[in-house]
Amino acid sequence: MAEHEHVRVAVIGSGFGGLGAAVRLRREGITDFVVLERAGSVGGTWRDNSYPGCACDVPSHLYSFSFAPNPDWPRSFSGQEHIRAYLERVTDTFGLRPHLRFNAEVKRMTWDAERLRWDIETTAGDWSADVVVSATGPLSEPKLPDVPGLDTFPGKVFHSARWDHDYDLRGKRVAVIGTGASAIQIVPSVQKQVEKLTLFQRTPAWVLPRMDRPIGAAERAVHRALPFTTKLRRGMLWGIRELQVQAFTKHPGELGFVEQLAKRNMARAIKDPALRAKLTPDYRIGCKRILLSSTYYPALAQPNVDVVASGLTEVRGSTLVAADGSETEVDAIVFSTGFHVTDMPIAERVVGPEGKTLAEVWSGGMQALRGASAAGFPNWMTIIGPNTGLGNSSMILMIESQLNYMADYLRQLDVLGGRVALDARPSAVRAWNHRVQERMKRTVWNTGGCTSWYLDESGRNTTIWPGTTAEFRRATRRVDLAEYAVLRAADARPGTGAENAEVAA
DSSP states (O other), X not given: OOSOEEEEEEEEOOSHHHHHHHHHHHHTTOOOEEEEOSSSSSOTHHHHOOOTTOBOSSOTTTSSOTTSOOTTOSBSSOBHHHHHHHHHXXXXXXXXXXXXXXTOOEEEEEEETTTTEEEEEETTEEEEXXXXXXXXXXXXXXXXXXXXXXXXXXXXXXXXXXXXXXXXXXXXXXXXXXXXXXXXXXXXXXXXXXXXXXXXXXXXXXXXXXXXXXXXXXXXXXXXXXXHHHHHHHHHHHHHXXXXXXXXXXXXXXXXXXXXXXHHHHXXXXXOHHHHHHHOOSSOTTSSOOEEOSSHHHHHTSTTEEEEOSOEEEEETTEEEETTSOEEEOSEEEEOOXXXXXXXXXXXXXXXXXXXXXXXXXXXXXXXXXXXXXXXOTTEEESSOTTOBOSXXXXXXXXXXXXXXXXXXXXXXXXXXXXXXXXXXXXXXXXXXXXXXXXXXXXXXXXXXXXXXXXXXXXXXXXXXXXXXXXXXXHXXXXXXXXXXXXXXXXXXXXXXXXXSEEOO
8 A cells, every 4th residue: 555544443434423433432542543534524324414304213312422411402302403513512522523534435445464454545545444443324325216217307306315405496396205214304394395296105104293392491401400310311211212122022013002103193184095095004013114203194185295105117207107107297306215224335345354345245144243343354343233223212322332342342452462353253243143133033123014124135134133222232341252263463364364363362
């Protein structure tokens, strides 16, 4: 490589995972690190997703770091602008700006088996690092369907995560493709502006009321004056969600009561029996992500909204053709079609000691030891890795657990001493993944009768954690060296694999 800077740790991404990793590194006394961010500011998915109505469906006091409580959340469920401002504040409070390298998109990371380091090529120069912590997140790369004729569409096309704020939707005929978490926020936010809104719904969603409200000045003052009240509020929110986990993971039949609540939520706004039939799912609630909105159904009931209960199959000029043969003329298309979750693009840029990319190794499905370490990729860890997602609680809880694991990983390297690396043993990864997948068989995500973004192309659930957040925290509290091969510089040669370069731990 050309002249470059070497650091002990390179963190990729500056969303919740990357900033959390940076804070934890500093709290562990490690300052020799950089945070490589492809954009020009921090925020991750909360920077990229700025579409109308964008907000979190996890309560504010639970969707924030335990080490950085915010007594001043303005609403019980925060909007995108408030969450992004919170992340900027965390960046300043913990002195992270000197470590940030903006406009530094990682193009390739290659393991140097002789020097036991990662060589990292970015759009802003090159680095090398003893350890890489990948925090690019699963909701970072928009997924666009391959629709025949889309390139012939004369109007405006964009994904919800790349919203074009310069394009005025007022008076336009707009198609929204998809009925996921972003679509149910976009539809009521733009419905009053547009001439006609057509929602292409391949699969209806279960939607519960969104119990959102402003948090008043007096309430915020109490949280500022008595910090334990913020902690208590967070603890209560966490506890309620922990109690819900068994219904999702062991007893999906218990979710029938929740389905009735969702049906009542729909019935209050949707009076047309035909429309109600279109919007009623035929799978168990929870199989797909449960959505929260008190404005989605009222918007769909408006006269300028049409629901096409079929997917988009073709574009002919300005005409959109659905799978049921219906045709719709539109001026703009908004894709709310999700992200590359089970095929994370960053995996194509991570190259192991044998020249294989992580994407190639994961071609049969993602799997990582305790959601963090992939076999054959020494000193490379991921935050929000395989089977660390949640269906009913805050991902910040899972991120903080993985930060505990990262911190102990670095401590173990220090204890081992010298130029050293840890490589997850294939047998340990297989054993961990087998336990996870066995537990997954009983969950609503696998038995609920739906196809969701939780599942990969082979139908395997590689995204969700089939247990409580407390269980995951226990599982990631310490690094078990027996699950890793220990590599030392004196024993490593270019191209050698982990198994023939290991020494006694």
